[in-house]
Amino acid sequence: MADTKIVVNCETGEVEELPLTADEIAQRAADQAAWEAEQAAIEADKQAKAEAKASAESKLSALGLTDDEIAALRG
Amino acid sequence: MADTYTLISSVTVGAGGASSISFSSIPTTYTDLLVRVSARATSGGGWSDSTITFNGGTTYSSRYLYGDSSAANSGSSASAIVTRGANGNSTTANTFGNSDIYIPNYAGSNAKSVSIDDVTENNSGATNSAITHLEAGLSASTTAINSITLTLGSGNYVQYSTAYLYGIKNS
Numbered sequence: 532m533a534d535t536k537i538v539v540n541c542e543t544g545e546v547e548e549l550p551l552t553a554d555e556i557a558q559r560a561a562d563q564a565a566w567e568a569e570q571a572a573i574e575a576d577k578q579a580k581a582e583a584k585a586s587a588e589s590k591l592s593a594l595g596l597t598d599d600e601i602a603a604l605r606g
Numbered sequence: 607m608a609d610t611y612t613l614i615s616s617v618t619v620g621a622g623g624a625s626s627i628s629f630s631s632i633p634t635t636y637t638d639l640l641v642r643v644s645a646r647a648t649s650g651g652g653w654s655d656s657t658i659t660f661n662g663g664t665t666y667s668s669r670y671l672y673g674d675s676s677a678a679n680s681g682s683s684a685s686a687i688v689t690r691g692a693n694g695n696s697t698t699a700n701t702f703g704n705s706d707i708y709i710p711n712y713a714g715s716n717a718k719s720v721s722i723d724d725v726t727e728n729n730s731g732a733t734n735s736a737i738t739h740l741e742a743g744l745s746a747s748t749t750a751i752n753s754i755t756l757t758l759g760s761g762n763y764v765q766y767s768t769a770y771l772y773g774i775k776n777s
């Protein structure tokens with residue numbers, strides 16, 4: 532299945548199906564890679580924050596704070 | 607009385623599939639636009655992402671909420687507006703996901719907001735199936751929107767995927 536684009540001209544009603552140019556194929560791949568990298572970075576940041584939170588709660592618990600007291604600290 | 611949902615153009619993907627769908631030369635005679643998509647992709651698993659671009663521009667951002675078969679989630683992007691309503695290739699055969707992409711004041715001279723509401727097919731045990739996705743997008747361009755392009759991140763929209771462009775007037 533070749534990479535093609537469909538272009539609908541709303542003024543004329545003409546529908547064209549055209550092969551992607553080499554530049555368009557490269558741009559599409561670059562855009563997808565950038566999107567995936569951005570989302571992976573966001574997920575990694577969220578994961579790091581979750582791990583830091585769990586670690587902090589564990590240390591507070593070791594100091595003798597109850598679960599309710601730790602929850603109260605979180606606001 | 608509001609003159610709503612005037613069909614401007616529509617397209618059905620043919621047997622060869624397509625990696626992107628564009629509407630060009632969009633008239634400026636409406637107040638809002640709605641793109642209603644029914645799509646399935648040759649890629650992905652439970653769903654496939656498609657980026658949305660206006661006039662070929664590059665200045666986008668978005669925030670989103672979504673839930674799938676395993677968890678609820680949220681996120682953002684500093685570079686893209688993305689719809690997730692295309693069923694991926696591991697969903698039940700011959701089923702399609704749905705997306706509504708609403709663009710108010712598309713012909714104005716301010717930045718453009720976009721709201722997206724997606725669902726994919728939910729009768730599947732595929733990983734990440736049954737996604738429900740809401741997204742608030744922003745295009746920083748102040749130029750009236752005269753073209754809209756949906757581009758799958760990878761793979762192709764399969765035959766019988768459809769896109770309908772509606773114009774909406776407030777009078």
